[in-house]
Amino acid sequence: MSNNNVQRLPAEQLFQKEIDTLIANEKYSVPTGWRMSPRSVLTYICGGSCGGMEITPKYIGHERLVEIAISTLVTDRALLLIGEPGTAKSWLSEHLTAAINGNSTRVIQGTAGTTEEQIKYSWNYAMLIASGPSKEAMIPSPVYRAMEEGAIARVEEISRCASEVQDALISILSEKRISVPELGIEVPARKGFSVIATANTRDKGVNEMSAALKRRFNIVVLPSPESLEAEMEIVKTRIAQLSESLDLSAKLPEGEVVEKVCTIFRELRAGATLDGKQKLKTTTGVLSTAEAISLLANSMALAGSFGNGDITDYDLAAGLQGAVVKEDEKDQKVWEEYLENIMKKRGSRWLSLYKECKELNR
Amino acid sequence: MERHPFVFGIRHLSPAGAYYVRDFLDRADPELVLIEGPADFTDLIEDLGAEEVKPPVAVMAYTKELPIRTILYPFAEYSPEYQALLWAKEHGRRCRFCDLPSQVFLGMRAAKEAKEGALPAQEGQQAAEREADQSQGGSRTEEFDVYRALDSQCQDKDHETFWERTMEQAGDAAGYEAGAREFGRSLRQMEQRGARDYAENLVREAYMRRQIEDAVKEGTTPEKIAVITGAYHIEGILGSDLPMTDKEEKALPRLESMKTLMPYSYYRLSEHSGYGAGNRAPAYYEYLWKGLLRKEPDYGARRYLTGLASFQRNHGGLVSSAEVLEAARLSQALAELHDGRIPALRDLRDAAVTCMGHGSFSELALAAADTEIGTRIGSLPGGVSQTSIQSDFYEKLKDLKLEKYKSVTAAELSLDLRENLRVKTKKSAFLDLERSFFLHRLRVLGIQFASIQSVRQDNATWAEQWSLRWTPEAEIQIVEAVLKGDTVEQAAAFELKNKLEENQSIARIAEIVEQAFYCGMPVMVSAALEHLQAMAVDGAGVTELADTAGSLSVVIQYGDIRRLDRRPLIPILSQLFLRACLILPQECACDDGAAGPLASAVSRLQTVSVAHDFLDRERFLDVLGQIAARDDLNTRLSGLAASILLEQGVMDSEELGREVERRLSRGIPAELGAGWFAGLSSRNHYALIARLTLWEKLSGYLDELDQEEFKRALLFLRRAFADFSSMEKNQIAENLGEIWQVNPEQVSEVLGGTLTEDAMEMLEGLEDFDFGDI
Structure with a gap:
């Protein structure tokens, strides 16, 4: 399938050139698991120039909030972007992961039907029944994969998930490991693992996040454009x-x-x-x-x-x-x-x- | 000058500057330290450096004549100037201020204002403080603002943060010095030449050069002079321009001025942020200063975050230690994003909001204000240069055990003016009374240290509720009052006397009597009384007489609580009362507009007449009788007089019935009748409701009216009953129901039900009633 026919390319492909230029011209130290320095991420998102190339701004206004978001991820804390609908929460989260990991596709879309398996791991049931639990029969979730790879996973619309599903994240974020009792293994998160979640403040049909979960996030509120x-x-x-x-x-x-x-x-x-x-x-x-x-x-x-x-x-x-x-x-x-x-x-x-x-x- | 003195560039209120200036002075080892600040403040250096002085304090210069203009020079502990003068004191070196004298600053400002058109006094004051800040250098005019221009060039888009990252975190003296020099140079370059402030800066620098030259002439070699000045002025001082000549110096505008020291507050320091010398967060800067002293660069950051957290916890918020740790880490990451080694205030605050405030600043706003600004106020020991009235003020505070109220947070104080019988000494028995006198005197002087809480009603009691709050503004007001007297009492007396001479109306003078009485100043009271007596002979209206009598009556009634001789007041009150009685009837012939104030005057006179035995009550009731009976006066007032008579039992039901009949009889224009009724019902609703005869008559009256007359009367009656509560209206309706022999349930049913459309229409029709002929 050629790229040209895809309705919407992921950010890292759409802006591949910019990302490559930024990586090629890196001047500052790069945190473990990241592809570029925090400063380059900032340039990628808020625009600027690098290596003779003009970097288009992806998020306009409130540069400071982007700084806070990036710094949060540097300190390997999870990031929660809160705001009214249409304030570029998902947009920002996609571009952050695109710049930091070069991969913005480790996403869980939060819906009322999201289950805990989708956050942790699920099974290929045919294989599970045929040959019992094995690593091959397990289907890791995006969060699981992110932990293994030391990358950032995205959870979109976290407040749409049921509370018990939200709470599955608590142990992941505090322990930074997933245990798979069926296989008797524990997967520790590698350095660089983090989660970016987005939540809506005004939509109907959202589940209030628990205080315990909120505490595990650094919260950045994205406002409507200033002027x-x-x-x-x-x-x-x-x-x-x-x-x-x-x-x-x-x-x-x-x-x-x-x-x-x-x-x-x-x-x-x-x-x-x-x-x-x-x-x-x-x-x-x-x-x-x-x-x-x-x-x-x-x-x-x-x-x-x-x-x-x-x-x-x-x-x-x-x-x-x-x-x-x-x-x-x-x-x-x-x-x-x-x-x-x-x-x-x-x-x-x-x-x-x-x-x-x-x-x-x- | 070929050989230069050492110049150290600073910014006022800069902890790092304060720290490194000592380093610098140790190295330079000067014999003479010159500090930017009005030269005439030099003789205050001794006092400023005194051990017991606890910054923040300020030097204030004020003009000797009205309008009072002031200049303030605040110092915090982390002011480089303050540390420089402490250094000089510790090392036994000479120390002087070297900027233009305060007289010239005040003179220049007066000249400027004269040019721009006179400013009201209040605004003048504001301008004054701004001026003091401008001494930092750098011009700020409407069109061009150096600091805003600076903001746009900084990486953080904020010159405060830029300053903190580059200067406060400079790390060593050499770095700070070089940085300040560069900063000052850039400021000069950015500044628009030709601006007025720019010219002023040149004059100041010429004067400073002259001061240096003078010092050299006295025999100090330039290498032995150290100049501590705003970074902006370094180039100007070291530049090749000539020092100010004698002739030039003489030509400077001057205004005679005095100076004093005063305590200052962090809150007030913070209000000046944005004016170059801004110190957005004095308490935080103090942490930075302490961090420098402890040689722990991140002390400020730690102290700030834990301060926020503990404020939140103390006020019911939930902040875990984990969140504080996260905030510390995040602030560090933010600082690194801007090449900072340690977080600046901006990083700390943003990190705190993100980790402790759930993303919204409003959750932390109070904590941030407390941690960044703080509530510290400075203090001065007794005996240092203060104006006499300041010393008196503080002595009184001590004497009256009010010292703990010297705080920037408002505190409540309840006073019981009665003698405290449980204590031994006379002084403590009347402590609260003395306090009340003192606070009232401050009030007379317009010093906003104390404000009285629950508004005193006509019948003052022994209790008073005050709210006390010390602010630098209050201190300034105290200093300004020095022109009026050396002690608070003297100044208050002077103020009252002034008011006495300015005022020609007896009501105002009676107010002054009252004020003097609250202030516990018997001499003033009798002076005011003499004045009053002289005035009372001349013609004054009833309303004024009544107001005056009211004020005096209060004083007489409650005078003993303030241990004051009330006897001289009695003849005057009798005189005023008599006069009011004499002219009342003729004044009652007035239109409805004048009747309003007159009605309250009559009520007030009634209250006064009841309160004092020595007044001629008979005469008053007699006068009321006349007013009630006469037909040629304003009917509303006649009605009012009748109601008082009714209340006093002079008029009985039968008489009232007759009167109602007469007033409301056919042929009398409806509005006159209704007006009378409005007057009658204006005082005591219940006394009327209880009298069934009245309602019978009213009912009879309404029956007699034809359609048009009824509409008219309805309007006025509606107005008359507007003040009645719905409960009272129901009772009236029940009364009428009884007269019409309807049973009470039916009445309340009709009253409780909604209006029919016809009725609504009719009521709306009334709104369009033509008042043209009324």
Whole structure:
């Protein structure tokens, strides 16, 4: 299977060149089990230049939080990234492992159906029944493999797992070993082993993490982008990367379009206009930066497939309607209020977008 | 100068600077130590270096004339200047301050303000403190901020952290010295030439060069002089520019000033952060200083993290030792990411938030404030240079056993003004009373050391509740009060006297009498009384007379608790009361707007008349009788008078019934009737509710009205009953129900039920009622 046909390449392949350059130009000492120094990891994530190559920033704003995250992993503590939906938790966790281990695929996706076996190990039952427990019949989990290899495992959406499954991690993180009583062995973690978990603060249907588990993590809270400018930059960078990989045949959205989308999202998220003068109702769903990105990508797809390649206000309005009005009628009213009270009064620059939105929101 | 003195560049409040400056002085072995700081502060060096002085302390210079301008020069134990002067004292070397005298700083500021347009006094004060900080060098104007520019160039995006990593953690004296020199040089380069502060810096440097030259002329060789100055000024002092000439020196603007020492607080030091000399975390810097003394570079870090943890534990938080260890490791890793050997404050705080605070700073905010800023305040021994009023203040604190309240955290103090019969000496028997006098005097002077808690009501009792909190601001206010007198008592007397002369209204003067009385100053009381008597002869309105009588009445009633002779007050109160009685009826002919204040004046007079036997009560009731009976006065006031009479038992139910009938009879405009009723009901609701005759009459009155009149009356009655609680309204309704012979259950059913739409509509219709003709 050629790489070109894969819908989404893992980070380490997508940015292989950058990683290779960083490794080739390493100047600082590299911790055991890592492929590059903490400082290079920081450069990889927050951008910079190395060996004559421009490293694209993967995470924009809050560089200090990235520093804290990397330092946590240096001290072989487990890292827990907490934040609202769409604040680039998984994104950051993927890139951290890509840079540190060159492998971001040791992932456990936390769901309500995740079992303890998926965290530790499970069995190839045919072999187990045929020839009894053996190393060959065991299927190690990503965490198990990470321990053996001295690498970092990722646990996504840890708060979606049932509490008893979450707690399986406690012994792993404190003992740093997995015992397999069936085989009478114990696998100690090699140096460099750690876990990056992500958890959501606002979604419904999450299980509160136990204090015991929280204590085993260093917690970094990822906030929404600080300013409109920061958010716009994030959106622009990601859109450019996305349109490359998705082959969207539309032009990249202009600055003004990005600004409008980010403004609307920020205002509805914060429940107040950007200048803080007017209060607004907020929507039931979280309007995250990630959604702004997908909204624009969607609009680009619309424009590319059915329009002339330029994102029109019509395309944008369709996307906005879908993003803002998600669940119930309440959202529709919030959106209508926003249109009438805020957008309509913003003057000519917003007028045509307002008209299109209004048309759709009937 | 061809041969240069030794110059050591510092930053104020820098532990490493304070530590290495001693190293430097040991090496340089100077005969004369010159320290950046107003030259006229030199004679305070002896006092500053005294053993009993516990920093933080500050030198304060203040103008002798109003508006008072002040300059503050704070020193912490880890101030390089402080350590330098201690070194000079220990080694028996001469030591001087060498910057422009405080008079010139104050003069320049006054000139600047005059140029920029006068500032209100309060803002002036703020500017003053900023100024003192600017002595660090480096200009900060609206458009250009050297330190912000610096921030953007630092790896940490924060010049404080940059300073801590490079300078505080320099590791040896040579490194610190070289670093400071480079830092100062870069600051100078970045600074926008032509800025006003830049010019000021040049003037200061010229003056400092002049001081050095003077020292050389006195016979000290330049090699035997050490100059301790802000890193910024190194180049300026060693540069080739000429020292200030005599003529130039004479031309500097000056304002006469005085100076004093005062205790200072870490809290106040921390407020100045961001002004170059900022010391964001004084308590943490003290740990750094202790770490240097112990030669344990990571002492500060350890102390900080354990300090946070123990604060959290003491306040119910759960912090395990494991978490502290993790935080220490994480902070180390963060420091290494920035080439640091040991963590800076920023690393420590971020690590603590991540490991102990579950990722959110708010969990640790209080602990961080406590550990970073701390609550330390400095202290000065008796006898060092202080203003007389400061000494008096501290003596009084000691005398009144209030010393433990000298703390930056607010503490409550309850006073019982009565004589304590269980103690032997007279002094301790009245200790609380003396305390109250003292605190009230401070209040008169506007010194924010004590604030009285539960607001004193009209009937003051023997208990007082105070909240006490010492702040450097309070100390500054005390120093400022020195212009008013040498002791707290004198200053308070001066202040009251001033107020007395400024005020022409008798109510204000009565307030002063009251204040003087609370302050326990009998001489002041009688002075104020004389004033009052002179004024009372002249025309004053009833409201003013009533306020005055109220104030005096309180003093007379509760005077004995403060052991004060009240006899001189009695004739004045009688005089005021009589006058009020005489002019009351004619003043009652007024519009509704004036009736409000007048009504409270009448009530107040009533309270006063009940409280004192010597007042002519008969006359007062007589006057009220007149007001109640007359038809040409404001009906509301007539109603009020009637209610007082009713309350006092002068008017009986029968008379009331007659009065109601008369006031509410047909033909009298509805608003007048309703106004009267509002006055009647304004005092004692229960006395009215209990009188069934009244309600009968009211019911009868309403029956007589036609549709339009009823609407009008309804509006006014609604207003009159607005003050009644819903319970009271229910009782009225029951009363009416009884008159209309409806059973009580039915009444409450109707009242409890929701309004019908018709009724709602009708009520809304009332809102549109045309008031044009009222």
